[in-house]
Amino acid sequence: xxxxxxxxxxxxxxxxxxxxxxxxxxxxxxxxxxxxxxxxxxxxxxxxxxxxxxxxxxxxxxxxxxxxxxxxxxxxxxxxxxxxxxxxxxxxxxxxxxxxxxxxxxxxxxxxxxxxxxxxxxxxxxxxxxxxxxxxxxxxxxxxxxxxxxxxxxxxxxxxxxxxxxxxxxxxxxxxxxxxxxxxxxxxxxxxxxxxxxxxxxxxxxxxxxxxxxxxxxxxxxxxxxxxxxxxxxxxxxxxxxxxxxxxxxxxxxxxxx
Amino acid sequence: xxxxxxxxxxxxxxxxxxxxxxxxxxxxxxxxxxxxxxxxxxxxxxxxxxxxxxxxxxxxxxxxxxxxxxxxxxxxxxxxxxxxxxxxxxxxxxxxxxxxxxxxxxxxxxxxxxxxxxxxxxxxxxxxxxxxxxxxxxxxxxxxxxxxxxxxxxxxxxxxxxxxxxxxxxxxxxxxxxxxxxxxxxxxxxxxxxxxxxxxxxxxxxxxxxxxxxxxxxxxxxxxxxxxxxxxxxxxxxxxxxxxxxxxxxxxxxxxxxxxxxxxxxxxxxxxxxxxxxxxxxxxxxxxxxxxxxxxxxxxxxxxxxxx
Amino acid sequence: xxxxxxxxxxxxxxxxxxxxxxxxxxxxxxxxxxxxxxxxxxxxxxxxxxxxxxxxxxxxxxxxxxxxxxxxxxxxxxxxxxxxxxxxxxxxxxxxxxxxxxxxxxxxxxxxxxxxxxxxxxxxxxxxxxxxxxxxxxxxxxxxxxxxxxxxxxxxxxxxxxxxxxxxxxxxxxxxxxxxxxxxxxxxxxxxxxxxxxxxxxxxxxxxxxxxxxxxxxxxxxxxxxxxxxxxxxxxxxxxxxxxxxxxxxxxxxxxxxxxxxxxxxxxxxxxxxxxxxxxxxxxxxxxxxxxxxxxxxxxxxxxxxxxxxxxxxxxxxxxxxxxxxxxxxxxxxxxxxxxxxxxxxxxxxxxxxxxxxxxxxxxxxxxxxxxxxxxxxxxxxxxxxxxxxxxxxxxxxxxxxxxxxxxxxxxxxxxxx
Numbered sequence: 001x002x003x004x005x006x007x008x009x010x011x012x013x014x015x016x017x018x019x020x021x022x023x024x025x026x027x028x029x030x031x032x033x034x035x036x037x038x039x040x041x042x043x044x045x046x047x048x049x050x051x052x053x054x055x056x057x058x059x060x061x062x063x064x065x066x067x068x069x070x071x072x073x074x075x076x077x078x079x080x081x082x083x084x085x086x087x088x089x090x091x092x093x094x095x096x097x098x099x100x101x102x103x104x105x106x107x108x109x110x111x112x113x114x115x116x117x118x119x120x121x122x123x124x125x126x127x128x129x130x131x132x133x134x135x136x137x138x139x140x141x142x143x144x145x146x147x148x149x150x151x152x153x154x155x156x157x158x159x160x161x162x163x164x165x166x167x168x169x170x171x172x173x174x175x176x177x178x179x180x181x182x183x184x185x186x187x188x189x190x191x192x193x194x195x196x197x198x199x200x201x202x203x204x205x206x207x208x209x210x211x212x213x214x215x216x217x218x219x220x221x222x223x224x225x226x227x228x229x230x231x232x233x234x235x236x237x238x239x240x241x242x243x244x245x246x247x248x249x250x251x252x253x254x255x256x257x258x
Numbered sequence: 259x260x261x262x263x264x265x266x267x268x269x270x271x272x273x274x275x276x277x278x279x280x281x282x283x284x285x286x287x288x289x290x291x292x293x294x295x296x297x298x299x300x301x302x303x304x305x306x307x308x309x310x311x312x313x314x315x316x317x318x319x320x321x322x323x324x325x326x327x328x329x330x331x332x333x334x335x336x337x338x339x340x341x342x343x344x345x346x347x348x349x350x351x352x353x354x355x356x357x358x359x360x361x362x363x364x365x366x367x368x369x370x371x372x373x374x375x376x377x378x379x380x381x382x383x384x385x386x387x388x389x390x391x392x393x394x395x396x397x398x399x400x401x402x403x404x405x406x407x408x409x410x411x412x413x414x415x416x417x418x419x420x421x422x423x424x425x426x427x428x429x430x431x432x433x434x435x436x437x438x439x440x441x442x443x444x445x446x447x448x449x450x451x452x453x454x455x456x457x458x459x460x461x462x463x464x465x466x467x468x469x470x471x472x473x474x475x476x477x478x479x480x481x482x483x484x485x486x487x488x489x490x491x492x493x494x495x496x497x498x499x500x501x502x503x504x505x506x507x508x509x510x511x512x513x514x515x516x517x518x519x520x521x522x523x524x525x526x527x528x529x530x531x532x533x534x535x536x537x538x539x540x541x542x543x544x545x546x547x548x549x550x551x552x553x554x555x556x557x558x559x560x561x562x563x564x565x566x
Numbered sequence: 567x568x569x570x571x572x573x574x575x576x577x578x579x580x581x582x583x584x585x586x587x588x589x590x591x592x593x594x595x596x597x598x599x600x601x602x603x604x605x606x607x608x609x610x611x612x613x614x615x616x617x618x619x620x621x622x623x624x625x626x627x628x629x630x631x632x633x634x635x636x637x638x639x640x641x642x643x644x645x646x647x648x649x650x651x652x653x654x655x656x657x658x659x660x661x662x663x664x665x666x667x668x669x670x671x672x673x674x675x676x677x678x679x680x681x682x683x684x685x686x687x688x689x690x691x692x693x694x695x696x697x698x699x700x701x702x703x704x705x706x707x708x709x710x711x712x713x714x715x716x717x718x719x720x721x722x723x724x725x726x727x728x729x730x731x732x733x734x735x736x737x738x739x740x741x742x743x744x745x746x747x748x749x750x751x752x753x754x755x756x757x758x759x760x761x762x763x764x765x766x767x768x769x770x771x772x773x774x775x776x777x778x779x780x781x782x783x784x785x786x787x788x789x790x791x792x793x794x795x796x797x798x799x800x801x802x803x804x805x806x807x808x809x810x811x812x813x814x815x816x817x818x819x820x821x822x823x824x825x826x827x828x829x830x831x832x833x834x835x836x837x838x839x840x841x842x843x844x845x846x847x848x849x850x851x852x853x854x855x856x857x858x859x860x861x862x863x864x865x866x867x868x869x870x871x872x873x874x875x876x877x878x879x880x881x882x883x884x885x886x887x888x889x890x891x892x893x894x895x896x897x898x899x900x901x902x903x904x905x906x907x908x909x910x911x912x913x914x915x916x917x918x919x920x921x922x923x924x925x926x927x928x929x930x931x932x933x934x935x936x937x938x939x940x941x942x943x944x945x946x947x948x949x950x951x952x953x954x955x956x957x958x959x960x961x962x963x964x965x966x967x968x969x970x971x972x973x974x975x976x977x978x979x980x981x982x983x984x
Contacts, residue, residue, distance in 0.1 A: 394955060
């Protein structure tokens with residue numbers, strides 16, 4: 001599958017933890033202003049691949065990659081690329097909600113401040129929280145600690161925090177796995193409304209979620225001989241779920257896997 | 259998509275951030291100071307000890323084997339000082355090891371949650387009292403007590419026994435606290451397994467938990483010994499001033515640390531033989547504690563491998 | 567019943583009751599060991615309190631009653647009368663020296679009365695008793711007093727608390743009844759100030775480096791091992807290090823001579839700043855290790871969240887890691903500082919002064935500290951100095967207890983919130 005103008009593009013990407021190759025030979029293209037899901041059984045390297053997109057992998061000692069990831073025509077892993085700059089442009093939402101132990105307002109405003117935001121901070125906070133569908137719930141308690149919010153609210157706050165920086169891509173690492181079904185639904189609705197402004201890549205172990213919420217799906221699987229994860233199929237979500245080309249994908253999406 | 263933010267780089271290239279680099283370097287230097295401290299200790303002790311051993315009156319062999327330390331007649335044998343250090347340490351550990359270990363077993367295996375919450379901080383408080391206070395305690399309470407028990411003509415006013423006993427009390431909470439930590443770290447499953455086979459509480463504590471925590475306990479004991487060897491104020495106040503080669507705990511005998519304090523307490527003139535001699539004793543002391551430290555760290559590291 | 571019969575016929579001996587009984591004895595032994603530890607603490611405290619209160623017999627060279635003028639008691643006389651009294655009783659040389667320190671007319675009433683007590687009345691402690699004796703051997707004490715009174719008609723029997731308001735206010739003196747610990751308290755404060763200024767920023771910096779920046783290579787492992795080792799080096803070794811480096815090698819700096827600063831009371835590097843830096847080196851490893859633990863306790867998810875927003879390393883540390891680690895860092899620092907306040911041996915080696923009457927006023931002043939004062943007074947043979955040492959110990963212990971309580975409060979108040 002070749003897209004006209006992908007945001008992210010990997011070429012023969014291999015990711016290592018020490019000597020162990022966790023992800024092998026990934027060649028995918030992430031389409032602009034779409035939601036791309038990465039699915040697959042646990043331990044197949046989904047999160048590892050996702051974290052490679054904004055160089056969060058480097059926070060784990062002894063990781064390195066081979067191959068390249070092209071973002072806006074530049075290799076993210078080029079010699080003179082600044083990982084801080086990369087993360088400024090490619091934001092991330094994590095599996096467990098992890099708000100800062102500060103006020104709700106500060107959670108959203110902090111990153112804007114360190115990046116030298118010159119606009120009106122109050123407006124930025126309001127618009128980010130509105131986009132994250134949280135504004136109505138928190139507008140009267142902005143000074144309260146973010147830790148007083150429920151799990152679902154905390155996760156939407158983390159999304160508001162990420163979009164306040166106005167990144168081009170938002171990576172979401174199983175953002176709803178720690179939440180109840182209602183909160184999960186809210187996050188999925190939120191993703192739909194965000195995709196007109198942002199490119200979203202989401203890792204999920206929940207196939208229904210991928211089927212419901214994403215435009216494209218990338219199926220990952222462990223190679224049998226090497227125990228290393230790789231992308232076995234990358235398609236429009238509809239196609240992948242209804243007419244999978246790979247037998248393993250078919251087994252997985254129909255629940256016959258394992 | 260760029261509202262309000264400074265114009266973004268089109269590229270992702272590294273911007274020069276001098277602040278980050280400066281901070282990194284400063285923090286590294288802060289970490290490196292500790293290396294300078296060690297180098298400083300080794301250099302300072304080594305240099306002046308070298309000056310000491312080069313003196314015509316002194317030689318290394320006599321220093322290590324001489325049985326008399328009398329600087330005014332040029333006798334520099336460290337044995338009397340070393341022996342009394344060993345004696346006070348031995349007395350202290352005779353108190354601290356059994357009592358500390360027993361208290362640790364009680365706290366970790368028997369005591370209720372509530373009792374532990376009160377007793378452990380109390381013991382730690384005991385460990386936080388300055389050693390000079392223990393010195394006062396030794397001289398004004400324990401020594402008179404010993405003298406009234408064993409007779410004032412047998413027990414001298416300054417004696418190693420009193421100093422050693424009080425040093426034991428000082429080290430007891432240290433040993434107890436570390437032993438308790440390592441006993442509590444033994445996994446519950448191990449205890450359950452033993453109880454499941456019908457073992458009594460004592461058998462679980464002594465035969466299962468204690469051996470499993472042995473490396474932590476040995477580390478605690480070595481730490482206690484290091485502490486006892488380096489302990490200064492108790493012996494300076496209570497053990498007597500004057501090197502004396504004796505193993506009689508009722509007699510006064512100066513330890514290595516006690517000697518350093520007494521010699522340097524007066525106005526010591528630089529490069530005198532006395533001045534240099536404290537560096538030689540200091541070096542000897544440093545090497546002993548260094549070896550003990552390394553051994554205990556080895557043990558602790560091994561112990562970590564078992565449980566993590 | 568069935569179980570029992572099976573046991574009786576089996577190869578197992580029926581020894582459970584024996585095992586249970588020995589378990590009970592050992593349990594008592596373990597408890598006893600714990601209690602002994604606590605009793606030791608009690609004995610220590612009791613011993614000190616026992617020395618802090620009790621009867622004393624004091625005598626003055628001049629009976630204050632004879633100094634009443636026109637029926638006005640000495641204590642109620644005006645300052646001018648007191649100054650006149652001093653002039654009548656002191657040699658001109660001594661007066662001149664006092665005037666040079668501070669003119670008599672400018673001195674407070676308290677100060678003047680102190681001078682009268684020490685220079686004119688010249689109280690002298692003849693005999694002291696412990697609290698226990700004072701409570702239970704009153705008759706013997708009175709007898710002793712009556713026999714002493716034959717030789718010293720002005721002698722008075724008083725129940726004295728050695729710890730009192732004057733103790734902290736008064737400076738050193740050659741007479742136990744008028745000696746105080748002001749100089750030592752100020753000396754301790756000055757010293758600790760430099761200890762904190764030196765060790766806190768360096769210690770926290772090193773901890774940040776080791777936890778957040780250091781890669782796992784030989785150099786950083788060496789630094790870490792080295793810090794652990796330094797924490798176990800006897801404090802007296804630090805004293806020797808301080809003597810060689812701060813007192814001797816850096817004398818131009820630590821005596822203030824390099825800054826054209828010539829304190830009349832100092833002639834060498836045995837100064838407040840040398841002592842503070844020596845203690846700083848001593849507590850540095852403790853502060854580093856404690857701060858490392860506090861930094862390590864900050865959850866990784868916060869760092870990830872911050873990096874995920876495009877924050878730099880220092881922005882992450884400054885905005886998220888440090889604020890969350892701060893209570894832990896402060897708790898550890900307070901504990902390390904209370905260790906420094908109680909240290910004696912290294913300061914003896916660095917050269918604490920045995921007797922100074924001047925309060926330390928600059929980093930280059932001579933110094934004495936509370937533990938040094940306790941050490942010196944304990945080492946004197948006369949019993950009245952032991953009582954003073956006990957009073958000073960109480961002061962020191964209360965100070966340390968306050969610091970420890972502050973540390974515990976701090977820890978509880980900011981218990982982990984994530």
